Amino acid sequence: MAEHAETLLPLGLRLRDRRVVVVGGGRVALRRVGALLQARAAVTVVSPEVVAALEDLALRGQVEWHPRFYADGDLEGAWLAMACTADPEVNAAVLREAEVRRVFCLRVDDARDASAWMPATGRSGPATVSVHGDRNPRRAAALRDAAVTAVEAALRDDPGAPARPPLRDDTPGRVILVGGGPGDPELLTLKGFQALATADVVVVDRLAPLAVLDGLREGVEVVDVSKIPRGRFTPQEEINAVLVDRARRGLTVVRLKGGDSFVFGRGMEEVLACAEAGVATEVVPGVTSAIAAPELAGIPVTHRGLSQGFTVISGHAAPGDPRSTVDWDALARGGTTLVVLMGVETLPAIAGALVAAGRDADTPLACVMDGGLPTQAVLSGTLGAVAKDGPPDGLRPPAVTVIGPVARFAAG
Ligand SMILES: C[S@@+](CC[C@H](N)C(=O)[O-])C[C@H]1O[C@@H](n2cnc3c(N)ncnc32)[C@H](O)[C@@H]1O
Incomplete structure (x- = not known):
């Protein structure tokens, strides 16, 4: 007998700073957490294990992670709960506690008894x-x-x-590299958005706009290949193999990255690996954090009369590190705005090298953290102060550092 459709009351939940408890740490939880963070909820994840992107969010203080099994009482103080584990008994227990506490609860495996449904x-x-x-x-x-x-x-x-217009879909099995922008889902390009709408598989990095995962079609496979600095990572060869494997099965694979795939994104390595395997690729450019993070903080990387160019550098290897191929002396003399990515730990060494090579110690500098995310923050200083006293207090990755007179425009 046909079940009668239930009449729902659609609401817009305002979750800013309100505690939401997500039980489970897999790919489904990741999809929900991205959307919750966009709504600025105070998210607690309870799960003995989590996918790498969730671990990264915990390490960056974006979510609170309890690395253990769910226990009765975990929903204390929650406004909303989400039962996202693969174990129906655990999900049922979460739902039971939610009912007792009168907290609305979504349940991913079986929504029938849940008090809230995800639209x-x-x-x-x-x-x-x-x-x-x-x-x-x-x-x-x-x-x-x-x-x-x-x-x-x-x-x-x-x-x-x-x-x-739909993207070309006449080629079965292909990989679309999509630059996802710095983190705000609205900074994903329209073409990137269209590509996601056609995806059977999305292979995602931690700095990609995670909030868009929640809008994917049901059944889309999400593969989390986040590389956490000095932590968990999926080797590049393995990522290449996943892309090739899924495309060869005739699937449309979106490789979703932060910023632009070709700016410190190893995008070309993936294109070459696919080409070698005979898999067609398409590259959708993205808004790179090198320009967008400063811009979102009010800093133009060029400005007439102040800077006639900008140089984007990876700071992952400090000056003097044998892995560094950057001529820091030349950069110090170059007169362009310097934009340093992946340079949080090495910032004092970089500032020291630039000052030692003759760049004015009073040169302004601004570090934009979490550019484009609800937690965006900016720290300002000068080259000399960072060289002498260390990085500005509170500096944490991911951050883009702008060095040059334009950094004075930094807002907040
Ligand atoms: C591996 S690189 C990838 C860059 C990316 N392909 C792009 O075009 O933005 C990662 C670095 O990008 C910077 N980054 C990426 N997203 C950021 C954001 N939302 N806010 C600040 N910095 C960001 C940080 O310097 C981080 O260490």
Whole structure:
């Protein structure tokens, strides 16, 4: 007998600083956590193990992680709970505690008894579209896509505008490298967004805009290959092998990275590995954090009268480190704005080398952390002070450091 559709009350939850407990640490949890952080929720993850991107978020203080099994009482103080484990008994226990505490709870494996259901969501400018498809995720996602297209047309004040053109889909099995921008899902390009809509598999890095994972079609395989600095990582050869393997099975694979794939993103290595295996690739450029993170903090990398160029450098190897091939003396004399990525630990050594090579010790410097994320923050200083006293207090990765007079424009 057909079940009667239930009438829901669709709400927009305002979760800023409100505790949300996610039980489970796998790929489904990752999808939910990305969206929760975008809503600025105070997220606690309870799981003995988590995927690398979640571990990275915990190390960066973006989520609180309890590396253990769920226990009754974990939902204390929560406004919302999400039961995301692979074990139906654990999910049922989370739901039971949520009921007792009167906390709304989603359950990924079996939504029937859950007190809240996750809609398919999409965003377009100021509008959020959220669709419940009577617990049919595919129908919800299809309706969501149609609704987003309609909303975009309405926002352009052009109700007759054609729907988004689909990406070429005549080549079965291919890899699309998508530069995801610095972290804000709205800084993903339209073409990147379209690519994600066609994906069967998404291979994702920790600095990619994780919030977009929540909008993927149900059933899309998410492979987390995050590289945590000095921590867990998936070797590049393994990433290449995953891309080739899935594409050879005829699947459309989106390789989603932070920023732009060709700026310290090892994108070309993946393109070459695919080419060698006979797998077709497409590269969708992204908004690189090298320019966007400063810009989001009010800093232009060039400015007439102040800087006639900018140089983007990886700071992962300090000056003097045998792995460094950078001519720091030449950079000190070059007169361009210097933009340093992956240079949090090495910043004092870099500042020291530049001052020693003749760059003015009063040169302003600004470090933009978590550019484009709700937790974005900026620290300012001078080259001389960092060389002498160490990095500005509170500096943590990921950060882009801008060195040069333009750094004075840093807001906040
Ligand atoms: C491996 S590189 C990848 C760069 C990326 N392909 C791009 O174009 O932005 C990682 C470094 O990028 C910088 N980075 C990436 N996302 C960032 C963000 N949202 N805020 C600040 N720095 C970021 C940091 O310097 C980080 O260590």
